[in-house]
Structures are given as structure tokens and as C-alpha cells.
Amino acid sequence: MKRFIFVFMALLFGMFTSLNAQSFKMRVEKADGNIIYLPVDFVKQISFIPAETFSINYSLSNVVSSNNSTSISEGMPYSSILTVDENYYISSIKVTMNGYDITSTSYSDGKINIKEVTGNIIITAIALPYSEGIDLSAQGTANCYIISKSGKYKFSIMGYSGTRAFLLWNENGETDISDVKLLGNYIYFQKNNFRKGNAMISLVDAEGIIVWSWHIWSTDKPNAIEVNGQKWLDRNLGATSTDPNNLDVYGLRYNPGNPFPFPGPKYSDYSITETPSVPEGWYVAKGYGFYTSSKMPTPATPMMLCNRNDVFGNSVYFRIGYSQCPLGYSLPNTGTFQNLLGYEPTIQDNGVWINEQLFIPLNEPNEWSGRYLCSGIYNTVAVDTCIIYFYEGVSKLSYCTGAALLPIRCMSFSY
Secondary structure, three states: OHHHHHHHHHHHHHHHHHHHHHHOEEEEEOOOOOEEEEEHHHHOOOOOOOOOEEEEEEEEEOOEEOOOOOEEEOOOOEEEEEEOOOOEEEEEEEEEEOOEEOHHHHEEOOEEEEOOOOOOEEEEEEEEEHHHOEEOOOOOOOOEEEEOOOEEEEEEOOOOOOOEEEEEEEOOOOOOEEEEEEEOOEEEEEEOOOOOEEEEEEEEOOOOOEEEEEEEEEOOOOOEEEEOOEEEEOOOOOOOOOOOOOHHHOOOEEOOOOOOOEOOHHHOOOOOEOOOEOOOOOEEOOOOOEEEEEOOOOOOOOOEEEOOOOOOOOOOOOOHHHOOOOOOEEOOOHHHHHHHHOOOOOOEOOEEEOOOOOEEEEEOOOOOOOEEEOOEOEEOOOOOEEEEEEEOOEEEEEEOOOOOOEOEOOEEOOO
16 A cells, blocks of 8 residues: 555656646747747756956047946947036047947937947047137128038127027938037037038027027038129029039028028928928927918027018018128129129029029929019118019019018128
8 A cells, every 4th residue: 555655646746747847938038039938848958158248448538428337248238428528529439349430320419329239349539628619700790601511610699698509400400510509609519520501500598589590501612703893602592502403502591581591492392381390301409390470580480481561561671680691791682683684584494694603593483473583582672672583584573572482692792
């Protein structure tokens, strides 16, 4: 009887052990994130190899890192935030792993992020004082500044008072211009990896209201073309090309009397609506957008389109300090511009060739038969603005009213 009980218990224990081996599994997370379950008897065959440890070395000039790690295990993620004193900006940064440069994928807006460490990491960063920026206002202040290469820049705030500066919009996206900062009477910014295009930088007061804005025009240095003793910019304001076959020849559009630009004819599939909108590919600061709900354009509402006349019946007031042109240039009056074009010019390449160097593109409107002149906003008296358009090949003149938006051609006032 005792032998029977012993045999029975042995069989029962064997069955339990067999069931246990078949019923219980180990949960394993693979490197790719997938979850698998391994039988216990299979798990016994797995041997775990310790991960290799890699070093992290810093070479920082006037820069502080939030991550002071000197080593990290293989396969682990790594991140670090680089900070500098408020009087400095990060002028260059380089990150290498296994000897290969990974800056383009690892560094963004002061943060280093590496998804998986597979080798030794070397981080090199240099910060320079803001005072080393090129002074765009050294020869005089303006509402529009031209830059033709990457680098650090600054400009005077022209006696305005504010507490903060920021990038209002940029047709090249958010990272094209960075490190916008107000220090003393200057606004500083960094132009990264030069790309042609347009941007706006704004100054705000303590309540967050925009005090003034400046147009940053990134293009080849424009030429001044002389015709009959007068000098004209070789391109529309905001244009980045002089080639008639390139959409970049049209530049930006302006509301009469407003120094702040709007998206140009290049973005023909984009329309300004009653609610804030942004052209595809543009960066616009959070809380802002282009829209039409403004009776009069003001510094505080630079992206609102004026869509009504003032109490005197004029479209807007033309203010002396509201010049849209860069330093040394201004808007010509209508008579001067019509004399340049002639009253029955030959239309070629969707524009008028004044000579071999000076081309004026035209823009086809939807609401008129004929053509507006693409650069046709001009003030004739203190509060009036006019446009020139073409009807049956003849240059004509009309007052601007309401929400007109047209590009501009500037002329030198020092001829």
C-alpha cells in the first residue's frame, strides 16, 4: 500500500511539472519593440550578453549641457539640452557618433536627441556674444532689411519700446531664422543655412501687443538699374528672382498704406479669409495668421487686411514712417511710374521689358478684365493710394480702395 501511494505521488508530481513547463511562459520585449512569449524550457537556453558601454565627450565653449553623463549603455537613448547665457547665442554645434556627423538628425532648437547609442559620442558647441552680429541698421533704419548670406544679424528698434522680440512668420519654415532676441535697443537673429525668402520679426510690449514689425528679405543683393537718370530696384519688393519664367519674380503683396507684407502672387492657390490662415509650408507664430477682419491696418495687427475705407473715403492713411522699401528706396508716384512704362507698352513674358536689365512683371486679377500692374501701389498725395493697370494694352490709373493687395517696385530717392 505504501509503495502504491509513493508511485501515485511520483506520477502526480511528474504531471504537475510537465503541465508547469507547458503552461508558464516568459514575456520578452525585443529590440524592435515587439513582444514575444517564450516557453520556460526554451528560456533556459537563452544566454544574455552584457551591453557595451560607450563614452560621451564634450567640447563646449560658453555652453552648458543639462546632461553630464560621461558614459551610456549600448542601445539606450540619449538626450541633452544646451543652454547659454542670455548675452550669447549658439553659433555652431556638431555631434558625431562612431566618427560620423549626425548633427542634422540629432540637434534641433538647443536639444540633442539620439534614439539609440551605438558608439562613442562627441559633442562640440561654440557660443558667441550677440554683439558680434552684423548691424543692418548701421547706415540708417528701415522697415525692410536685405540679407544675402547666413550669419548673425542685428538691427535697431528705432526708438520703439518693447519687452520681447520673436519670429512672426517665415515662408521658409520655423528653423530658417532662429535665436531672435531683444537686447537693449537691438533685435538679434540668426540666419541658418541661407535660403532665399521672406520673414517678419516683431517687437511686443509687456502685454504681448505688437509694437512694430520688420521685413527680413533674403535674396541676392539687388541691383539699381538706371533709366533716364532714375534708379530702380531690379526686382519687386520681396522677390528672389529677376527671371520672368520664375514665380519668385513676383515678390510679396501689400495693402495700401501698410508697411507689412502679405503672401505674394507665387501662392496663387492661397486666399486670405475671415479666419486666420497660413500658406502651405510657411511658419507662423502660434496665435497669428493672415485674415481680413481689420478696418485699418495697425502695428498691432500687421497680418490683418484692411477691407474698408476711412472716414474721409480714402482706403488708408499713408504715414511717413510706413515706407515698405529698404533703406535708400521709396515708392514712386504714379506719374513717374507711368513715364517709365509708357502708355502703350509691349507686353512680353507676362510683363514689360524697360530695357535688357529691367523687367516689370504683370499680375492677372480675377475681378478686372485687363491687368493690374504687379508692382502698382503708389501714393499720389498724403492719404491716397493708386494703382496702374492695363486694359486693351493701354496703361490706366485708378484709386485703391478696400482690400487691394498688390506687389511693389521701389525706386531710389538718391538719384
